[in-house]
Amino acid sequence: MKILRLISLLMLMLPLAAGAQNKEAELLKEAQGLFEPIDKPPVKITDNEITPAKIELGKQLYFDPRLSSSGLISCNTCHNLGLGGDDGLPVAIGHDWKKGPRNSPTVFNSVFNAAQFWDGRAADLKEQAKGPIQAGVEMNSTPELVVATLKSIPGYREPFAKAFGKGDVITFDNVARAIEAFEATLITPDSAFDHYLKGDQSALNEQQKRGLKTFIDQSCASCHNGVNLGGQNYFPFGLVEKPEAKLLPPGDKGRFAITNTEGDDYVFRASSLRNIAITAPYFHTGQIRDLRDAIAIMATTQLGAKMNDKDIDDVAAFLQTLTGKKPTVSYPDLPPSTAKTPVPVQ
Ligand code: HEC
Ligand code: HEC
Secondary structure, eight states, X not given: OHHHHHHHHHHHHHHHHHHHHHHHHHHHHHHHHHBOOOOSXXXXXXXXXXXXXXHHHHHHHXXXXXXXXXXXXXXXXXXXXXXXXXXXXXXXXXXXXXXXXXXXXXXXXXXXXXXXXXXXXXXXXXXHHHXXXXXXTTTOOOHHHHHHHHHTOGGGHHHHHHHHOSSSOOOHHHHHHHHHHHHTTOOOOOXXXXXXXXXXXXXXXXXXXXXXXXXXXXXXXXXXXXXXXXXXXXXXXXXXXOOOTTTSOTTOOBTHXXXXXXXXTTEEEOOOXXXXXXXXXXXXXXXXXXXXXXXXXXXXXHHOOOOOHHHHHHHXXXXXXXXXXXXXXXXXXXXXXXXXXXXXXX
């Protein structure tokens, strides 16, 4: 009798288990339709063939503070590869301890973004790299000073020749190209979510899967999708409800400054959410340190939704699964300056 009851109970449970399994499979399928795993590149990069010599030179330049007029600030100062590819500060601090207007985004996986900067004003990484070198609040240099500095360092001749061939190859354009080549290697595959997207359902736990489902059902994925879960399109920050001025100061109108088009005021690129758990503080103003607060703010400002604590915890747990494996970057040997090297300006 007992056995019979047990069997009938099991029979009852079987379809339930099958139903749960179907739901799991459905969620995976839905996720695979919206997001893509990070695989090794092939990454398409225009007008810049990526070669080992370029990558190596780009790494030197990325770490070389002599690209700044003070001789003190390198790309790695604000995009620290030991941290999350950023600086962990609300807004960047550059030349003369000046504060810039915006938070430093991570360089990791930036090669997958459709365009660079919070407002997408640079089409690609080589165009982007020229910006900070010249920005007064960042490295405060000029193309002429950078080229003069590099030409004064004999140890840079060979790396440039290997990367770009013979002739006058120590140019500002080639500096940007080499840096772009190095940045293309700064990708973080192998996150739990990548494994999940490739079909390993056990890569996410129950809470993380619930968070993924909420992320999709709440329409976060309508703006944060693709390989970087963002980085592709532009939206008003405050689509439904304007964020407080601390998060959206009236003076920074985002894409409007580039397009001068009315609908573009306070429009920003939907951020990539890759490695988001290790790149606080959040938003272009860097005023939010807790990922849970950032999620709640997105729900109200972008969706007009109020998420409860449990949903927020679940989404935060899901976002944790986007932390990938950072590349191992050995610190490059930087060739010594000479008496001819321009004197740093402090
Ligand atoms: C003083 C700090 C600072 C330095 C130095 C600096 N950056 Fe940045 N970087 C920033 C800030 C701030 C932004 C965002 C600016 C904006 O959107 O207006 C940014 C944006 C970027 C982005 C765009 C990422 C994205 O998701 O859009 C890349 C890539 C980048 N920097 C690479 C570099 C490289 C390469 C160098 C060295 C040549 C460099 N940065 C030097 C602070 C810095
Ligand atoms: C209508 C488009 C849109 C929707 C929907 C949306 N976001 Fe965003 N998200 C953005 C934009 C634009 C930004 C950049 C805001 C800024 O300028 O600081 C952003 C930024 C973020 C950031 C901060 C990223 C960083 O590096 O600082 C997080 C976290 C985030 N979104 C998560 C979410 C979550 C979770 C949801 C769903 C509850 C969501 N977003 C819904 C467009 C959207």
